[in-house]
Amino acid sequence: MIVGVLGAGSMGSGIAQVAATAGHKVVLFDANQKALEISATKLKKVMDRLVEKGKYSIEQAQTIQDKIQYGKSTQDFASCGIIIEAIIENLDIKKSVFKELESITSKDCILATNTSSLSVAAIAAACEHDERVIGIHFFNPAPLMPLVEIIPAIQTSETVKNNAKDLIDSWGKKTVLTKDTPGFIVNRVARPFYGEALRIYEEGIADFATIDWAMTEHGGFRMGPFTLMDFIGNDINYTVTETVFAAFYFDPRYKPSFTQKRHSEAGWLGRKSGRGYYNYAEGSTKPEPKKDDALGKEIVERILIMLINEAADALFLNIATREDIDLALTKGVNYPKGLLQWADEIGISNVVDYLDSMYDEYREDRYRCSPLLRRMDAKSATFY
Numbered sequence: 001m002i003v004g005v006l007g008a009g010s011m012g013s014g015i016a017q018v019a020a021t022a023g024h025k026v027v028l029f030d031a032n033q034k035a036l037e038i039s040a041t042k043l044k045k046v047m048d049r050l051v052e053k054g055k056y057s058i059e060q061a062q063t064i065q066d067k068i069q070y071g072k073s074t075q076d077f078a079s080c081g082i083i084i085e086a087i088i089e090n091l092d093i094k095k096s097v098f099k100e101l102e103s104i105t106s107k108d109c110i111l112a113t114n115t116s117s118l119s120v121a122a123i124a125a126a127c128e129h130d131e132r133v134i135g136i137h138f139f140n141p142a143p144l145m146p147l148v149e150i151i152p153a154i155q156t157s158e159t160v161k162n163n164a165k166d167l168i169d170s171w172g173k174k175t176v177l178t179k180d181t182p183g184f185i186v187n188r189v190a191r192p193f194y195g196e197a198l199r200i201y202e203e204g205i206a207d208f209a210t211i212d213w214a215m216t217e218h219g220g221f222r223m224g225p226f227t228l229m230d231f232i233g234n235d236i237n238y239t240v241t242e243t244v245f246a247a248f249y250f251d252p253r254y255k256p257s258f259t260q261k262r263h264s265e266a267g268w269l270g271r272k273s274g275r276g277y278y279n280y281a282e283g284s285t286k287p288e289p290k291k292d293d294a295l296g297k298e299i300v301e302r303i304l305i306m307l308i309n310e311a312a313d314a315l316f317l318n319i320a321t322r323e324d325i326d327l328a329l330t331k332g333v334n335y336p337k338g339l340l341q342w343a344d345e346i347g348i349s350n351v352v353d354y355l356d357s358m359y360d361e362y363r364e365d366r367y368r369c370s371p372l373l374r375r376m377d378a379k380s381a382t383f384y
């Protein structure tokens with residue numbers, strides 16, 4: 001099957017590489033010819049490095065690159081079996097592009113979007129055959145991140161859902177099925193990792209370095225929240241938070257933070273701007289955390305329980321299965337353990353008691369316990 005990829009930015013280029021590596025002939029097209037040239041140059045560099053590392057022979061690397069045809073217009077997508085769109089995150093532009101793609105391709109061609117935050121149903125609505133549209137959400141960088149969220153819209157047919165999932169599974173990715181709701185699984189459930197860490201800082205409980213130390217040392221997370229936000233970019237991470245907050249009709253659980261907003265406004269975006277929560281300028285030293293074990297455990301407990309509450313609520317609202325929720329966070333953002341499995345280990349009643357005491361103390365809806373946890377507690381049930 002020929003795979004079409006529309007948009008040759010960071011995501012589109014990565015997805016084209018994944019599909020070509022899986023053996024597909026790929027047509028990659030971008031409205032900007034320059035983006036295609038940059039994409040080809042970058043792919044060559046990546047492939048040269050993989051040859052140096054011994055992952056591929058020179059011939060294998062060349063074969064993968066030869067599989068990608070750089071399109072001259074969208075007409076080159078005519079014989080594709082699937083097209084994955086990875087253009088700018090703008091609903092009107094995506095809708096007009098989907099309408100155009102539908103007119104070029106056969107009716108069996110799956111039209112997929114890699115959107116992070118838009119409604120798949122809204123994009124699908126641009127097509128006459130809306131049942132062929134689906135969300136296929138890769139993580140950045142696509143060749144390295146194993147997780148892919150598969151998002152059928154309410155219009156998507158079962159056949160398209162199953163075929164899309166089977167195809168991405170055959171590329172060696174871990175797929176999870178999720179409802180077409182804001183943030184899908186990962187960008188919804190992971191919000192407190194950033195939000196609660198920022199809140200702890202704002203309350204003056206600990207500084208950035210101490211919170212990061214607690215989450216890595218005591219929590220077992222690969223990166224602390226502030227290091228990770230600096231890595232992602234405060235502008236990007238803040239925009240995702242604001243989008244999710246608005247999309248959930250301003251549910252206080254997802255309220256963005258002024259600290260992050262100010263960092264973003266100041267241009268303290270993180271690594272890419274040389275300064276974020278930390279200073280990355282040459283010669284600068286990283287601040288030392290306060291290595292107080294009791295404080296470290298307190299920080300981890302607060303952030304972790306907020307994450308568990310999100311995961312439980314996602315299950316309560318049937319966003320995904322318990323297995324897929326746990327898999328999404330371990331494979332999509334490298335959590336050391338699935339959150340629902342972690343909840344069982346901590347004890348559901350402990351989680352409920354903690355949230356209730358936070359709710360009583362703060363009187364903020366942010367700390368409301370998911371009804372699922374409360375019901376499970378009453379029955380002494382566990383997730384697994």
Ligand SMILES: NC(=O)c1ccc[n+]([C@@H]2O[C@H](COP(=O)([O-])OP(=O)(O)OC[C@H]3O[C@@H](n4cnc5c(N)ncnc54)[C@H](O)[C@@H]3O)[C@@H](O)[C@H]2O)c1
Nearest residue numbers: 007008009010011030031032035086087088089115116140
């Ligand atoms: N960057 C991430 O971490 C990430 C992760 C998952 C999903 N996404 C989603 O993937 C999509 C692409 O993101 P990105 O980071 O690769 O963006 P990017 O800016 O790196 O690339 C977008 C590319 O699309 C091209 N483009 C724009 N409009 C076009 C059109 N009408 N026709 C053809 N090409 C067009 C641009 O020239 C550009 O090369 C977005 O929907 C984004 O939300 C991004």
